[in-house]
Amino acid sequence: MKSYNSIIFIILLSFLSVSCSDFLDREPDQLLTDDAVFSDPNMIQSVLANLYGRVGWGQSITNNSAYIYLDEACRSDGSPDQTQNYASDLWRVYDYALIRNINQFLESVAGSNLTAGEKAVLEGEARFLRAWTYFNMGRCLGGVPIVGDEVLEYGAGMDVETLQYPRSSEEELYNYVIDECTQIAGKLPVEKTANSARANRWAVLSLKAKAALYAASIAKYNAQMDQPVETTGKEVGIPFDKASNFYTITLNTAEEIMQGGKYRLQNNNSNKGLNFYEAVTVKENNTEVIWAVDYKYPGLTHQFTTLNIPISVKEDMDGTVVTPILNLVEAFEYQNNRNGQLKTVDERGEYLFYDKPEDIFAGKDARLYGTVIYPGSSFRGKVINYQAGRKYLKDGAWTDEVGKVGSVDSEGNVVTSENGPVANNDNNTNKSGFNIRKFMDELASSGTRGRGSEVWFVRFRYADILLMAAEAAVELNQPDKALKYINEVRARAGIQNLTSISLDDIVKERRVEFAFENQRYWDLKRWRLAHKIWNGDSNNPDAVQYVLFPYVINQPGHSAHGKWVFDKKKAYMATYPRYFQLSNYYNFIDQAWINKNPKIVKNPFQ
Amino acid sequence: MKQIAFILSILFPSLLFYGCGLDNYDEPQSVLYGKVTYNGESIGVRGTAEKVQMQLYQDGYELKTSIPVCVTQDGSFQAVLFDGVYKLIHRDNNGPWVNKRDTVIITVKGSTACEYPVTPYYLIRNESFTVSGNNLKATCNLEQITAGRTITSVFLIINKTAFVDDVSSVSRVSISNPKDVSNILIEMNLSARTESVLYALIGVQMSGVSDILFSKIEKIR
Known part of the structure; x- marks a missing residue:
């Protein structure tokens, strides 16, 4: 009887598990078909936004620590950084997943029901992002496989060799980027886009001018090396005679952007230092920025302000992680003196005394204020005080009295400021005597972890167009034109006009104009100057990082009591000189790429 | 019966730990x-x-x-x-x-x-290091083997370990574009050096060659 019961129970139970509907055959609601996406303009924008979000490489405000590898900044957080050499895969870009996604996007847009006008804009933007991606790969690796509009797909039984593209030559790669830009410039609107976040015609032309300039300078300066960096198939290295053609493209394209008249050097604020800060960092009413990575609260913010804010005005537990070094500060000229070295001592080696700490920076290029927070300048309406310690006379020699950060003596006088600088292993403690101002947000609470900052990161701006034109004009032996363009940039910075010009002036100007804008590394590479400037010699002041320590004189009765003196020191946080070797001009090709595609040849020195 | 079950319960799991051994190499020797x-x-x-x-x-x-x-x-x-x-x-x-x-x-x-x-561009011959007081004097003769590269600098490097090169150093003195390469003399002041052990060597940087040619390393202190 008992066994009957259990059999009946099991049979009854089995009725419950009968299924009559197609309950299990549902369409997944997390995955959207191509048709569903590309029939809805908002969805298409989401896909495009995804592509825009994937094209940032190298130094940027979301890759804070990348700034310490060059001669712009050092770490000011924790123990010294041991960087010396440049990794063979530093900032390497090889993103064919992205290229394929862009090509899929192009294919789907072409097959959608949008109007021809809408299609043209979307196609133009996607092809611009693709050209930008190739440009970024090219400046890391030289020539790379160019797959065109092909969406590569592997099917069973297929000959895999048809998917294996060889590397293009370096010249072909830049030509491809230039041709793409030429073709799509007409498809894109001429009007500015919101916060310059989306590409318009002028962004495309900026990329064209830049790609041509990179190709031109590689052609010219690689050939002038004792041992040009090149491969036999010219995957790396561009023939010398191509240079002038590329320079002409740059000059013509840059002038086309100027004649377009949509952008100009921003010069709205009579305070030139503040004006430069606003021109680069502030989005509202900006007349200069052509293409930028935009951020928006809530949702998409970054922590650049939180991480690098001076300690005395910090809003969260972080601060002063990466700070500018003296090398950068001294690269800024004085208004009437092209030598920007700070005068800390006189000819006899005796200290020069300054009434106020900011006096040593008086008469500097106004861009210094817009780029760096230096002793005595203010940020967020508060004066930022840097004081490493005090000096007093002991046996006729000035001797240091240094305390902990934020320490005061028994009378309440500051010994060492909470902003440092110091030379120790503490976290979030200034160790260079400066802070970054460019891309730092003035807005309250933008320096908190919870909110973050929505300041943009600039990729192309009008000053770059002017300086690219000036450089191309110098190389094409048109000094008058070059002087006109470079002096426009210099006048905005409040420094004297140049009367003659050479590449060296362009090198100096670009360094200070575009500090922290991810330009210098690539500039020095294309000019083939990096291995000379960062030669790893500890006696070379360009390769070694320096910092500036301000002290106040504490010697009552002495005429200098209460005045300021400065010590230049080797940066405690950068132990070794920078050493850029010939093999660093191009990243190494990863062995895994060769294993997948044996047609890829290695780069020089590999 | 119980004992057999116990033995089996040990024997069966032990089968799980059995490796066939055929697919493993010995390490290279x-x-x-x-x-x-x-x-x-x-x-x-x-x-x-x-x-x-x-x-x-x-x-x-x-x-x-x-x-x-x-x-x-x-x-x-x-x-x-x-x-x-x-x-x-x-x-x-x-x-x-x-x-x-x-x-x-x-x-x-x-x-x-x-x-x-290999065929070098230059070779360092007759290198010698002498210390007198606080002065380190290094001499050598650079013999050209292959033409086509000029010497951009010759330098004397010291370090506190036997690993001495262009980046592992405590001090370096260099001569740029030496005229007479057959007769190189470099001097270094050691008065600031407190290390108890010092090694020295001479390096030669050639234009367009990424690597530096080094002499033999000598213990000088």
């Missing part, structure tokens, strides 16, 4: 000792940071990944390998010698010695 030479003389290079490398290739496999072998500062290198036939070349544009990349075929069987002949 043979050592290749090599030296980069010119006419039998070894050439000094930078021995840190994997700066100068040889590449070993072995034919007959699907993928052609080389085995990197780092050269140490006296120009020697060694690798632990399986027996077999290997091809040895130096890395592209690597080392202070002419970039010829000749292949040397090596049959490794047990402990094997080999030489990798």
